[in-house]
Amino acid sequence: MSRITREDVERTAALARLQLREQEIEAMTRDLDRILDHADLLQQLETEGIEPTAHAIPLPTPTREDRACSGIDPELALRNAPERQGSAFVVPKVIEGQES
Amino acid sequence: METLEAQRVGLDAGDVSSRELVTRAVARARELADRLNAVVGLREEAACAEAAEADERHVRGQLRSPLDGIPLVLKDNMVQCGEPTTCASRILENFVSPYDSTVVERLRSAGAVIIGRANMDEFAMGSSTEHSIFGPSRNPWDTDRTCGGSSGGPAVAVAAGITPFALGSDTGGSIRQPASFTGVVGMKPTYGRVSRWGLVAFASSLDQIGPFAHSVRECAWILREIAGHDRRDSTSLPFPVPDFAEALTGDVSGLTIGLPREYFVEQGADPEVLALVRAGVAELESAGAKVVEISLPHTGYVVATYYLVATAEASSNLARYDGARYGRRASGVTNLEQMYRRSRSEGFGAEVKRRILLGTYVLSAGYFDAYYRKAQQVRTLVRGDFERAFEECDVIATPTCPEVAFEIGAKTDDPVSMYLGDIYTVSANLAGLPGISLPCGLVRGMPVGMQMLGRAMDENTLLRAADAFQRRTDHHARRPPEFS
Numbered sequence: 001m002s003r004i005t006r007e008d009v010e011r012t013a014a015l016a017r018l019q020l021r022e023q024e025i026e027a028m029t030r031d032l033d034r035i036l037d038h039a040d041l042l043q044q045l046e047t048e049g050i051e052p053t054a055h056a057i058p059l060p061t062p063t064r065e066d067r068a069c070s071g072i073d074p075e076l077a078l079r080n081a082p083e084r085q086g087s088a089f090v091v092p093k094v095i096e097g098q099e100s
Numbered sequence: 101m102e103t104l105e106a107q108r109v110g111l112d113a114g115d116v117s118s119r120e121l122v123t124r125a126v127a128r129a130r131e132l133a134d135r136l137n138a139v140v141g142l143r144e145e146a147a148c149a150e151a152a153e154a155d156e157r158h159v160r161g162q163l164r165s166p167l168d169g170i171p172l173v174l175k176d177n178m179v180q181c182g183e184p185t186t187c188a189s190r191i192l193e194n195f196v197s198p199y200d201s202t203v204v205e206r207l208r209s210a211g212a213v214i215i216g217r218a219n220m221d222e223f224a225m226g227s228s229t230e231h232s233i234f235g236p237s238r239n240p241w242d243t244d245r246t247c248g249g250s251s252g253g254p255a256v257a258v259a260a261g262i263t264p265f266a267l268g269s270d271t272g273g274s275i276r277q278p279a280s281f282t283g284v285v286g287m288k289p290t291y292g293r294v295s296r297w298g299l300v301a302f303a304s305s306l307d308q309i310g311p312f313a314h315s316v317r318e319c320a321w322i323l324r325e326i327a328g329h330d331r332r333d334s335t336s337l338p339f340p341v342p343d344f345a346e347a348l349t350g351d352v353s354g355l356t357i358g359l360p361r362e363y364f365v366e367q368g369a370d371p372e373v374l375a376l377v378r379a380g381v382a383e384l385e386s387a388g389a390k391v392v393e394i395s396l397p398h399t400g401y402v403v404a405t406y407y408l409v410a411t412a413e414a415s416s417n418l419a420r421y422d423g424a425r426y427g428r429r430a431s432g433v434t435n436l437e438q439m440y441r442r443s444r445s446e447g448f449g450a451e452v453k454r455r456i457l458l459g460t461y462v463l464s465a466g467y468f469d470a471y472y473r474k475a476q477q478v479r480t481l482v483r484g485d486f487e488r489a490f491e492e493c494d495v496i497a498t499p500t501c502p503e504v505a506f507e508i509g510a511k512t513d514d515p516v517s518m519y520l521g522d523i524y525t526v527s528a529n530l531a532g533l534p535g536i537s538l539p540c541g542l543v544r545g546m547p548v549g550m551q552m553l554g555r556a557m558d559e560n561t562l563l564r565a566a567d568a569f570q571r572r573t574d575h576h577a578r579r580p581p582e583f584s
Contacts, residue, residue, distance in 0.1 A: 009457065016415060016460040017422070017440040018453055031454055032461065034516050039404040042474050045481070052476030053483060055305050055335065056532025057291050057556055062334050076198040080426035089425050092435050 004033040104170055104264040104318040111158060111169050118151035118158070118169030118213065125171040125215050128262045132583070135243060138256035139173055140234045141184060142216040147171065150213045157211065166321040167265075168211030173257045175250075175268045176217040177224055177300040178309065180204045187300050188232035189222045191421050191428045191447025201298020202330045203267060203309055210325040218253030218266060222449045223418065224274055224302045226250050227518055228511065231451040236508055239282060240580035241546050245505040248278030251312070255282045258312045260583040265313040265322055269299055271306045272406050273500075273525025276537035279312060280500035280549025283539045283578060285566075286312045287319045290556050291532035292337040294323075295330035303413035304335070306406075306529040314576055316538070316567040320344035323559065339557065347560035348567040353388030355565060357381060358493030362399035363524060369502035372543040377499045380540040380550045383572055384497075384565065394492055396485040396527070401478050403519055406526035408462050408475035415459025421447060454515065483531045490555050495565045498524050500537040500549035524551060534559045536566050539575040547578075 009029045013020050020028065074087055083090040110116040126147065129139040154169030179185045179197035181204075186192045200208075207214060221231040229237040229252025237252040239245040240260040247256045251268025255278035258266050268275040270288035279286025287310045294309040301307065311322035324344050330336045359381060364374055385391045423429035423443030430442035448456070462471035489496060501521060511518040528535040533556055537549035550569070554562030570576055 008461070012457050012461045012464065015464060016456050017419075017437075017444055018448075018456065019441040019445040020453070024450075024453070027450075028454060028457055031515055032458055035407065035458055035519070036461075036471075038516050038519075039408055039471060039475075041401055041404050042408075042478055043470075045398075045401065045478060047474060047477040047481070050477040050480050052473055053479040053530075054476060055291075056479075056483060056530065057335075057337070059292070059335065059338070062331075062338070064331065072198050077425075079198065080195055082423060082425075082427075082429035091424050092433055092439055094436050 002033045003036055004029055102261040102264055103314045104321070105315065107170050107264050108166055118154040119148060121169065122147050122151040122171045122213050122215060125263050129216060129257070132260055132262065135238065136240060136256050136260055137235055137237045138218055138253045138260065138262060139216045140176060140186070140188070140219045140253065143183060143214065147213050147215045154211050154213065165210035165325050167207070167325055169213065170265070171213045171215045171263045172207070173216050173218040173254055173263050173266045174204070174214055175220050175254050175266070177220060177269060178203055178267065179298045179300070180214065184217070185300065186233070187223045188220050188234055189447065189449065189452070190233055191444070193233065193428060195426055199298065202295035202332065203326050204298065206326050215263060218257050220253055221250035222452050223300070223414070224250040224269055224271055225414070225451050225455050227273070227277055227521055228508070229253060229278070230508060230512060231449055238508070239505050240583040241283065242505070244507055245546070246281065246508050248281035248505060250274040252278045254312050255279055255284060255286065258284045258314065259580060261579070265311060265318060267309055267326070268312055269307055269309050270529065271302050272410060272529050273522045275310045275312065276500050276525050276535055276549065276551060277522070279537040281505040281547065283547030283580070284312055284314060285316060285319055285536065285538055285576065286310065287323065287536040288528060288534060289323060289327060289559060290337065290534045291529070292335050293327045293534070293559070295333040295336045297330055297332040301417040303410040304417060305413060306410055308529070316536070316563055316570050317345060317348055319536070320348060320563050337557070342560055344559055344563055347564050349564060350568050350571050352384055352565055352568045355495065355561070356390045356392055356493040357384060357565065358392055358394035358489055358496045360396040360399065360489070360496060360498060361393050362396055363498045368520070369499065370504065370543065373499050373503060373548050376541040376543065376548045377497065377550045380569060381497045384569055387568055387572055389565070392493055394489045394496065396489060398478065398481050398485050399523070402482055402527045402530060403523050405475045405478045405482060406522065406530060407458070407519055408471050409479060409530070411455045411459035412463050412472050413459070415456045415463060418452070418456055479530050482527055486527070486531045486533060494561050496553040498551045498553070500524060500551040504543050504546035504548060528553050532556050534562050536562060538566055538569060539578065541575055542578070
């Protein structure tokens with residue numbers, strides 16, 4: 001039996017904000033199943049009590065003074081905006097209700 | 101005059117100008133565009149102006165570094181202010197960076213001249229430079245074969261003599277594997293040695309920028325210029341940068357080279373590739389190095405560990421592509437949720453979606469412990485393997501890849517088989533170690549790479565051993581017959 005079902009893929013795609021076509025769902029179900037099948041190798045290893053590694057070279061988190069400094073010029077930052085209005089990024093309406 | 105060192109000598113002697121070198125590089129990039137598809141964007145005018153400034157510095161005797169006036173290409177995932185950065189993805193097709201990456205700043209202060217952007221697998225996810233909106237790059241040794249990836253474009257640019265050096269990024273072998281496939285030198289420094297500021301993130305705990313060139317000495321020069329602490333990258337190493345070229349003494353007596361026995365089993369690896377790597381190690385042995393067998397017992401688990409860790413980090417990093425502030429936004433969307441889903445689905449290619457899904461899955465409730473946490477624990481075991489190995493040796497020598505470059509299209513339908521090709525390279529990223537791939541001969545007319553790995557922060561010893569190999573051999577002087 002496959003460990004990955006199409007429902008798993010659909011649920012995961014929803015979490016990742018991806019909308020898959022029917023063909024993609026089938027291909028991803030098959031591929032994820034094959035990849036996780038290989039990943040199951042790790043279950044052979046006893047890892048009880050072993051610290052997980054998040055970073056290979058552990059360094060203390062560097063700190064800096066909390067001082068105001070200038071960032072990217074807003075005009076420059078807005079140049080990549082898919083849609084803008086004045087100095088704002090425009091996105092579809094987020095809050096339902098009242099018409100403006 | 102196609103190596104960095106030869107161009108340096110030519111510039112210093114006044115035999116050639118930076119303008120000429122840059123004009124020639126741009127012309128060659130254009131000439132080879134159809135056949136190799138290595139360079140995906142040129143900045144000819146700006147590069148020529150920068151070259152003219154380099155020529156003026158030459159006249160005034162104000163050389164900034166060994167790279168002053170020399171042309172290069174950047175993998176298309178390092179941002180340059182006012183220039184596009186696409187990551188070979190539809191989602192960033194029209195993105196123009198509002199700032200410079202640290203490596204770009206440092207290359208500019210070193211006087212190097214960026215002529216353009218080089219092809220890659222989308223978001224650096226792939227081992228063949230086939231997953232690109234620009235189409236695949238091709239291997240100059242056999243244009244039916246892949247050039248490796250994900251930094252395929254930079255590797256091909258150097259191998260085919262477009263530019264004498266290039267920068268790539270390496271998350272699981274993305275510099276070393278294409279270097280191996282195209283017969284050039286490619287180096288991944290210690291994690292944190294080169295700032296990641298302005299490198300588009302794939303897997304932040306694994307990503308590292310590094311050079312491609314024809315010789316180890318040239319890589320030492322380049323690394324010297326791009327390395328060093330950067331406050332804008334919190335994982336940047338706060339240590340001084342040695343003069344790597346000074347360490348290249350040619351002397352390997354007293355140096356111990358470890359051969360991991362798990363890497364030399366002829367199971368899945370081409371026996372002729374293994375034989376060439378053994379011959380390379382024998383060369384160093386005859387030069388006075390001691391060779392010992394070592395063990396890296398968790399080798400069979402590294403690919404699984406890598407793909408779980410890397411995709412988890414990628415799914416998180418790529419969450420930022422939401423169509424709101426930059427990048428592609430799907431047209432005709434009526435609500436926010438739809439904007440996210442459609443922009444991402446239209447913008448990302450199949451391999452990127454596959455990895456986002458895998459990463460999201462292994463981080464999701466119910467699977468986190470079984471997959472992601474487990475992989476992080478095995479990562480600890482892999483690091484332990486190397487700590488023990490480096491008690492017995494100074495440098496580890498291995499093949500870079502189990503086989504020579506495969507044919508374009510051969511693995512696109514089989515992700516697991518593509519991933520398993522990374523077995524020798526991913527460990528260096530999991531453990532944060534510096535690694536380099538050096539040409540060590542040809543098998544059936546295709547280049548083979550010998551990989552050397554060193555202790556974290558000890559690029560000096562690694563580069564010394566690698567340079568000693570090149571002083572005694574001429575594999576790195578071989579060029580692809582049709583593109584030399």
